[in-house]
């Protein structure tokens with residue numbers, strides 16, 4: 223059995239990663255390196271989530287404000303680059319971060335499954351693990367699936383029958399007026415907040431950023447960050463469902479005309 | 487000494503050998519003194535089993551004072567049982583109540599195969615130590631005490647890490663079967679001290695990579711820290727992660743120790 227595979231008795235390794243290659247590849251092959259990559263890509267994704275929320279708050283200002291924000295993203299950074307180039311750079315960076323985040327999560331899951339093929343036969347009693355830490359891969363998966371829908375709904379428009387390209391305000395309001403979409407949006411954001419409440423703390427540990435003097439603050443930062451994202455993102459479907467935010471110009475008139483009519 | 491007696495029901499994992507299928511067996515255990523340690527309670531059960539001509543429950547133990555790291559089992563789903571910072575041998579029956587049902591099971595991990603009943607093979611932890619848990623020191627006369635100045639906080643931190651008794655509870659408690667706390671303690675108690683600097687980067691790479699051949703990865707559940715009979719902090723895991731990244735990415739093996 224297993225013992226015959228090992229030279230010095232005892233236990234056979236469950237994993238023998240290849241050796242050699244460039245330092246960065248060797249690093250990523252290790253589980254510690256994968257966690258490091260998860261942390262760095264996690265920071266990038268957290269930055270995106272926060273900027274996304276701040277941008278969307280313009281929903282409460284006016285239709286024009288939100289749509290101008292969308293335009294401004296495409297126009298970044300003014301005339302220094304052709305239009306949408308910088309936006310695409312950000313998009314590609316985000317896709318890369320997402321792919322690496324998921325890929326390393328997958329690799330780590332496989333490693334962990336192999337490390338305990340036979341589980342405990344009696345009931346485990348966890349004392350320190352939190353609901354968030356134990357459900358990371360499920361909350362992550364929910365966010366991933368939701369993200370696909372979210373893009374189809376509000377970026378590509380194929381899941382939104384009233385989609386008008388270049389009119390994010392009305393697209394968003396139309397979408398959120400459908401109760402099912404509002405509910406799915408809310409649930410996905412709850413999952414995201416749970417994911418962040420663990421991830422936004424554990425990333426520091428993975429990166430080795432640890433000092434007893436501010437470890438408590440790092441933990442509070444994670445809860446605070448998750449809380450801000452949760453409250454901010456949940457406010458959008460709630461506001462639309464309560465009618466606090468309504469269509470600025472019903473129908474699918476082009477943006478310019480619509481703005482004239484409503485006197486914006 | 488109190489003369490109050492307790493009666494507990496014990497469900498123990500019984501397995502005749504590495505490849506034999508295991509099963510739970512339940513025993514009625516009357517006459518348990520609250521002053522007994524958990525292992526003494528098992529001794530009582532085993533004496534009775536032997537009198538009845540049955541095989542006693544096999545479990546690892548040696549010092550019975552929480553310093554050797556031999557003992558350890560899952561007690562009601564927790565490594566080393568319900569008392570924090572305590573090895574199984576130091577757990578007292580007064581932590582349980584009369585009539586309690588106690589279930590015990592061996593550590594479970596791919597790297598910890600069951601030898602018999604509650605005894606597992608923890609050789610994999612030795613493999614990690616062999617790969618870097620040492621320093622190079624000149625032989626000859628014993629050096630003077632305090633010849634190398636070490637700041638008190640540094641010495642304290644190194645001692646906190648060195649408290650690890652290598653029992654394997656961190657692996658057992660970890661939902662991922664990771665040995666991060668053990669390895670971090672063994673890496674850092676040397677990496678923190680001047681005497682450990684010569685091998686610091688090689689040690690970190692070699693011990694982490696050996697660990698990863700046998701064990702899972704850390705996802706910061708903190709179960710290890712809660713289970714550790716020496717209450718070793720996961721802060722050491724962060725320090726190890728930091729040293730590993732530095733060792734790999736700074737290519738110290740090639741360019742030497744040129745920046746902190």
Ligand code: FES
Pocket residue numbers: 546547548549550551552553554555556557558573574575576651
């Ligand atoms: S028997 Fe030595 S630590 Fe428990």
